Amino acid sequence: MAASFLHLVSSIxxxxxxxCWSLSFYPQPILNLRRRSTTGTTIxxxxxxxVGFLAYFISNTAFIYSPQIRKQYAERHHGLMPxxxxxDMAFAAHALLTSLVTxxxxxxxxxxxxxxxxxGPGARLSTGILTIIIGSFLGVGIMAxxxxxxxDPDPKTGWAWIDLIYTFSYVKLLITLVKYMPQVLTNYRNKSTHGWSIHQIILDFVGGLLSIGQLGIDSYLQGDWAGITGNPVKLALGNISVFFDIIFMIQHYWVYRGKRGTAFSENEEAPLLDGQTNGEQSNGSS
Known part of the structure; x- marks a missing residue:
């Protein structure tokens, strides 16, 4: 009975x-569309x-549908299934499509x-991010x-195709580690979170907590915590997302609360400062 209940909780x-994670991809493009501008956010x-979700989709699809990969996983993890x-696969596919739209x-x-x-700031790819993207493709090619x-016929002792799938997973892991930093720095430079949707962060935060919870429940039901170590990307996705979401929420609700900084579009009206009138604003006073 307890196991059936936990299976239900895991599914929920x-x-x-x-x-939550899928919905988190909508507030930013909707905000951009409403403002008719991408200022305040980075490309x-x-x-x-x-790149990250393409790699994640490939790895998830292989772990779910490839008999060869599932067999090699079982041989390395005490006969357990991934x-x-x-x-997970549905989320990766949806995230890939919505990222392309954004x-x-x-x-x-x-x-x-x-x-x-x-x-404006963030309108073009930074050198660091471009280097990581190129390096990711090179890394996958070299591993293939x-x-x-x-x-090696024995995946326990030698190289096997599951190692290539893990490479896709580690690409996603690397990207998750670094992808939030450009926006954190942009908010810092602008001294504002204006143009960066906090709603996507809240949804991302809730999704991260539940993802970690599902992984823990599934590993408990298997009676082996290798279910966590054997799925490092899902574990990292949840924990790293939660960590950076907390940073974004601190920036939005505390550090830069009520500030719009320099990120607003020229088509938008700049905020009035304390004691400033519309006439003073139009004259450029600050």
Whole structure:
């Protein structure tokens, strides 16, 4: 009875976190559309998300549907099956598509946005993020060549195709570690979170907590915590997301509360300072 209940809780956690994380991809493009501008946010975030979620989708799909990968996983983890769930794959596919939509908003002509926003902070890929993207593709290619050349029939002792799938997973892990930093720094430089949707952060935070919870329940039901160590990306996704979400919430609700900084679009009205009148604002007083 207890096991059946925990299976139900795990399923509920899984689909609710999938819903929260999936919905978290909508507030930012909706905000951009409403403001007709991408100022205040960076192209780095959706760009690196496209690469990360492509890798995550490939790894999840392999762990769920590839008999060879599932067999090799079992041989390395005491006969257990991967803790990857259908909702993990569904989330990755949805995140990939919505990230593509968001990155398209940085091409002003496609959406009728203010073209002046193209020159603002974060309008172009940073060198660091571009380097990580290129390095990720190179890393996967090198591992594929390595496995093909040194493939061992016994996955316990040698190279196997599961190592290539793990490489996709580690690409996602690396990207999760760094993808939030450009936006954290942009908020810091702007001294504002204006243009960066806090609603996506709240949904991301709830989703991260539930994802960690589902992984813990699934490992408990298997009676082996290898379910966590064997799925390091899902564990990292939840924990790293929660960590950075807390940083964003501190920035929004405490450090830069009520501040709009320098990130507003030229089509938007700048905020009045204390004691300032509309006439003073139009004269450029500060």
């Amino acid at each position: 956690f899984g689909w609710v976190y999938t819903l 780095d975030f959706p760009a690196i998300n496209v 803790t990857v769930q259908i909702n 990155i398209s908003q940085f091409v002003p002509g496609l959406w009728g946005f203010d073209k002046k926003g193209r020159k 060549i390595n496995v093909a050349a040194r493939h």
